[in-house]
Structure formats: structure tokens, C-alpha cells
Amino acid sequence: MEIDPAIQNARQRLLAELQPAGRWEGELSPSALATAVASFALKSAGRTELAERGLQWLREHRNADGGWGDSPESPSNFTTTLLCRCALDLETGDPEKLAAEILRFYGEDRTFSVPILTMCMLSGKLGSDWSVVPQLPFELAVFPHKVYRFLNLPVVSYALPALIAIGLVRHRHKPSPLAFHRNGLVGKVLGILRGIQPESGGFLEAAPLTGFVAMSLIGAGQGDHPVVQNAIGFLEETVRGDGSWPIDVNLSTWVTSLAVRALEGDLSEERQTAIRNHLVQTQWREEHPFTHAEPGGWGWTNHQGGVPDADDTAAALIALHQLGCETGVAEQGILWLLNLQNRDGGMPTFCRGWGKLPFDRSCPDLTAHMIRAFSLWRDAMDENLWAAMFDSILVGIEYLEKEQRPDGSWVPLWFGSQSHPEHENPVYGTCRVLEALAGLDEGEFPKAATMKARAFQWLETVRLDDLGLEELALVAGLTGKGVDELLEKTAQGTQFPASPIGLYFASLWYSEKLYPLIFALEALKRCKERDG
Incomplete structure (x- = not known):
């Protein structure tokens, strides 16, 4: 099947969801x-x-x-x-x-x-x-x-x-x-x-x-x-028109940051400016009232009631690197993440040191996201800040090495799979860690090569038939395997059925309509680049 028409279809679909205010809002499933x-x-x-x-x-x-x-x-x-x-x-x-x-x-x-x-x-x-x-x-x-x-x-x-x-x-x-x-x-x-x-x-x-x-x-x-x-x-x-409520108003900051990645090279200057301004405006400028998180992070939503967290802060930093922004904004986000990192080298979601309960423990997907953000911003930071970021990446890699399972996979915290016997989602976790490790210089971080090799070996054992569209897109984007299945599942980039994926350990499953669209577009573009 042809990949170009699918990319064009998905690109147009995602761009059509961009609001004039410079953000994507998405839509969470009713709960x-x-x-x-x-x-x-x-x-x-x-x-x-x-x-x-x-x-x-x-x-x-x-x-x-x-x-x-x-x-x-x-x-x-x-x-x-x-x-x-x-x-x-x-x-x-x-x-x-x-x-x-x-x-x-x-x-x-x-x-x-x-x-x-x-x-x-x-x-x-x-x-x-x-x-x-x-x-x-x-x-x-x-x-x-x-x-x-x-x-x-x-x-x-x-x-x-x-x-x-x-x-x-x-x-x-x-x-x-x-x-x-x-x-x-x-x-x-x-x-x-x-x-x-x-x-x-x-x-x-x-x-x-x-x-x-x-x-x-x-x-x-x-x-x-x-x-x-x-x-x-x-x-x-x-309340929605049908009488239902979702688990949260929206994940606007999160889906906006992810959409920017998927649309790399496809955004006009005008759109880039609007999105950049929106992300800068949603950075927390004051201490959060009940987690008491310091200024500098991002939460998942553009509304005031969100809470700054590691995943959204890393995602916003990656998007702003692509869009271009003042280094001062990025420095605040980087310092926020540096101050959040746990002693074990891993990144928690909201607060440092609250390691006993699920939402607050270190986890591989958030740690990898931090590493990916830091590696992108290294050249824009001064020598002292980069030294701190380098040390943070080193201990983060040590944490990931300890958390890599014997089969080569990693399990994320915030994303699950309803088809998995334990409701875990090692495909999501492993792919997110691999994306981070791929951006590292193996001369500087020699452990990354061994970890990547084991993870790719595990991905080769994954049955594509068992994957939802989001996971299939992640695998295809990293390995090139499953592209035909991805094209078929999306009907050449025209249909993007969402699967319940989030908050599995709390039995608060939700789907987000933009996830499959964003993940599929990014994967198809990677596959095209890989094939020349």
C-alpha cells in the first residue's frame, strides 16, 4: 500500500483539529x-x-x-x-x-x-x-x-x-x-x-x-x-450533551505537545508562533497550591486545575525545542525536572520522594521522557546546566537498566493495555524508552547500546495482531515492522479508532481520540524517512 496518501490524509486531519488559540484539545471518552x-x-x-x-x-x-x-x-x-x-x-x-x-x-x-x-x-x-x-x-x-x-x-x-x-x-x-x-x-x-x-x-x-x-x-x-x-x-x-462526564476536562497540553512532534516540518510560521505562545503561557509561573510544585513545569491541561508533572513538562520541552523558544523558558522546565528526579535516578509524576504509592513512584516512561528532553536541549544550555543534565541522564540510565525486565522490555506507569493479562503495556513503555535511548551518543552513554539491543530483540517477539492502533504505530515507527497493518487499520490514514489506554492500575480506563491519529502520523513519517 502507498504510504504518501496516508500521511497526507492524517496530516490534514490533525491540522484540522488545531484551534485558533494555538492548541489541540482532543476529546476524552465518556467515563x-x-x-x-x-x-x-x-x-x-x-x-x-x-x-x-x-x-x-x-x-x-x-x-x-x-x-x-x-x-x-x-x-x-x-x-x-x-x-x-x-x-x-x-x-x-x-x-x-x-x-x-x-x-x-x-x-x-x-x-x-x-x-x-x-x-x-x-x-x-x-x-x-x-x-x-x-x-x-x-x-x-x-x-x-x-x-x-x-x-x-x-x-x-x-x-x-x-x-x-x-x-x-x-x-x-x-x-x-x-x-x-x-x-x-x-x-x-x-x-x-x-x-x-x-x-x-x-x-x-x-x-x-x-x-x-x-x-x-x-x-x-x-x-x-x-x-x-x-x-x-x-x-x-x-457535563456533556449526552449526560456523561469524562475523567478530566481535557489533556490539551499533552496532546498539543505530541501533535507538534508528529507535524514536524508541516507547521507554518504563523501556526508555530501560536502554538509556541500557548505552551509558554501554560507553563506554571507560581507554586502549585496543593502539590506545592515549584514554578517551571507543565500540567496536562490548559485549565488552572491541572497539576505540573514530569511527563507533560518533558513533552512541552520537546515541542518547544522543535518550535523554537527563549532558552529561559526551557531552563525553568529543565530545572523543574532536575529538582523532581528521585534518588533512585527515576522520575516520579508529581512530587520527589513520595515513592510508596503508585502515582508517585519512579517509572521508566517518565524517566525516558526526561532523558529525551534533556538530550535535545543540551546545545542551548550553558556548561554548568548541561553538566547537571548530563549527571541526571547518567543516573536515569542506571535506573532504566535496573528496571529493564529480563525479557528486555520496560513497563510504563500511566498507560496500560486491556488485552494484557496484567493490564500492563510493555509495548508502550519499551518504545518510549527506545525513543530516548536512540537520541543519545553511545560514546557518552555506553550502557544505552546494550539496553537498546535487548529491547529491540523483545519487540521482535511482539505479535502485531494483539496491538491496538496506538501501540502498533509505536512499533512501526521504531522498527518499520507492521506498516502494512498500520495502513490497513487506519484505512489509508482516514480512520483512527481509539483504544482505552490510560490509568490502568486505578481502573480508570480512558481513550483519547487524538492518540491514534498523532501516533499513526508520526510513525508513517518515520517509516517514509527510513525508506528514503
Whole structure:
């Protein structure tokens, strides 16, 4: 099959998605989990008409087996099915077994288990004894943020709103006689919560977290509090026309950065200027209110409620290198990443040193992304900064060497595969690491050659039939294998079916309509360059 027409088709399709403001917005799949949580929160707040629209969407999108997966393309899973049944007031089974299963499913990480248990309690599915809900220590929110990592918080770094709101509702219904000090801190922590709420009212710009916060405060007798009113306003503003909610408003910064890479050489000066200006404007210029991340990073969305993170910061730096920008902007992003890197050499997502829970641990895909960004910007940085970047790459490579599996693959943190027995996505992780290693001088970084050889050997064993379009595109772009299959799956660059890919370890699967388009275009262009 001819590759040129497919490239042209995909290029035109992606350019048509570019907004005048200089960004791509994309579209996340509707989420049954987000819709269940948002609908229940709205119903708790008395917004019954809008809540019923969400509940009707859930009824219409139930899987054949009677359960729900998070995206409409996902098989049913325990968490989403449970929350949908709570929202719809359906039978959920024996309360004792249910509570035990929720805690077992998520283990030591309370980021998801406690909000889920709380919604089960508020919906009447676990009886009336709040002892089944672990008490989140909301009083820790009054401590200086610099000591959070030493306090062994039971939730991930960005979940301070949940810690406060869900801790308060548990305390209201089942106060510990040994924790009377909490009573005097209620007003203070509510003030902290109000201070970190984004202007939109949406925590993380996400319906699930915002809904959990709203229902918990309502359940704690704080329904008239401004945090609740603003959160409910956010849910009302972000509902889609069909009555559903996605897990987040958008991934605009992320898909914009990825689209720039795929369109290298295809953007006019005018478009490059608009995109560059947009990315520069979305760089965080102040400390983040609840992760307390320093200025200099980028979050996943153009909205205020996003959180600066390693993956989006590296992606923005790579895009800005291609677009051309002032070195000062890049220096801030580079310094932000340098300060984030963990002692083990790996990159966490949001906060350095919070290594115990999944969202906060070091991971190969983010580490590789940092390496790729640093290697591109080396010539533009002064000698001292490059020396620090060089050392960062060295320890990053040592981390990747330790994390490479015996078969030669790497497993990413944020992207999964529903067809994999463990829901892991070693194809995505391995390809992202290989992209970073390919940009390194093997004379400077000799370990890269051995790691690459083992990884390419593993990719040769991958069955193309088992891959979604996104993974197939990554493999084709790196190896040239599977180009005909890619052309066939995209109908010569005219169809780009998205697969659920994200947040696999939290059972928050989603698809993003621009992923397959971006990945396929970049892969086809690489294949053409490889073939001359």
C-alpha cells in the first residue's frame, strides 16, 4: 500500500483539529465511573434533573454482562460497576464482604479505596457503621507541605482535597474518642480546602475527585460551604450533551505537545508562533497550591486545575525545542525536572520522594521522557546546566537498566493495555524508552547500546495482531515492522479508532481520540524517512 496518501490524509486531519488559540484539545471518552460519581454528588446536592440525565446515560451504557467498564469500550470492572450500582441504588451484595474486597483490591493506597467506601456508605450500601471506612488524617493538612513526605500520608501527593473532605465526613459520623483535637481543626482545614480550590471549582479539573469532595462535605453537614457550591458548579458546567462526564476536562497540553512532534516540518510560521505562545503561557509561573510544585513545569491541561508533572513538562520541552523558544523558558522546565528526579535516578509524576504509592513512584516512561528532553536541549544550555543534565541522564540510565525486565522490555506507569493479562503495556513503555535511548551518543552513554539491543530483540517477539492502533504505530515507527497493518487499520490514514489506554492500575480506563491519529502520523513519517 502507498504510504504518501496516508500521511497526507492524517496530516490534514490533525491540522484540522488545531484551534485558533494555538492548541489541540482532543476529546476524552465518556467515563461511567466519572458519570456515576458526578451524578451521585449532584443528587446529594439536590440537582436531581441533571443527576437523572447522568443516571440515564449509565442505564443506556451498561455492558451485556450487567456491569460497567470505565470507558464504553472497556470490559466491566469491579470498581466502576460498584460505583454505578451505588449511584443507581442497585443491590451491591453483602456489606462486610464488599468493604473487605474494596480494601483488598487497592491495598495500602487509600487514594481510591476510601473515596469508594465513602460513596458506598453515603448511598446506604454498607449499613450505618462508619468504622468500615478508614479515617483519613485530615488534620495533617495543617502541617507545612515540606513535611508531607515524612508523614506517611495514605493518599498520593495530589489528593489533599480528598484527604480533607473524606476525612471530615468520616470524623463527623464516627469520631475517634482519642482524636478530639480534630474538632478544633475543622474550620481551619475547610479554609485550606477553599484556598486550594481552582477558580473553575474542579479539583484537578476532574469530575471524580470533585464529585467525591462535594458528596463528602455534604455528608459532613457542610453542603452550604463555598467549596461545595463551586464544586457542584463545576460538575454542572462540564457535563456533556449526552449526560456523561469524562475523567478530566481535557489533556490539551499533552496532546498539543505530541501533535507538534508528529507535524514536524508541516507547521507554518504563523501556526508555530501560536502554538509556541500557548505552551509558554501554560507553563506554571507560581507554586502549585496543593502539590506545592515549584514554578517551571507543565500540567496536562490548559485549565488552572491541572497539576505540573514530569511527563507533560518533558513533552512541552520537546515541542518547544522543535518550535523554537527563549532558552529561559526551557531552563525553568529543565530545572523543574532536575529538582523532581528521585534518588533512585527515576522520575516520579508529581512530587520527589513520595515513592510508596503508585502515582508517585519512579517509572521508566517518565524517566525516558526526561532523558529525551534533556538530550535535545543540551546545545542551548550553558556548561554548568548541561553538566547537571548530563549527571541526571547518567543516573536515569542506571535506573532504566535496573528496571529493564529480563525479557528486555520496560513497563510504563500511566498507560496500560486491556488485552494484557496484567493490564500492563510493555509495548508502550519499551518504545518510549527506545525513543530516548536512540537520541543519545553511545560514546557518552555506553550502557544505552546494550539496553537498546535487548529491547529491540523483545519487540521482535511482539505479535502485531494483539496491538491496538496506538501501540502498533509505536512499533512501526521504531522498527518499520507492521506498516502494512498500520495502513490497513487506519484505512489509508482516514480512520483512527481509539483504544482505552490510560490509568490502568486505578481502573480508570480512558481513550483519547487524538492518540491514534498523532501516533499513526508520526510513525508513517518515520517509516517514509527510513525508506528514503
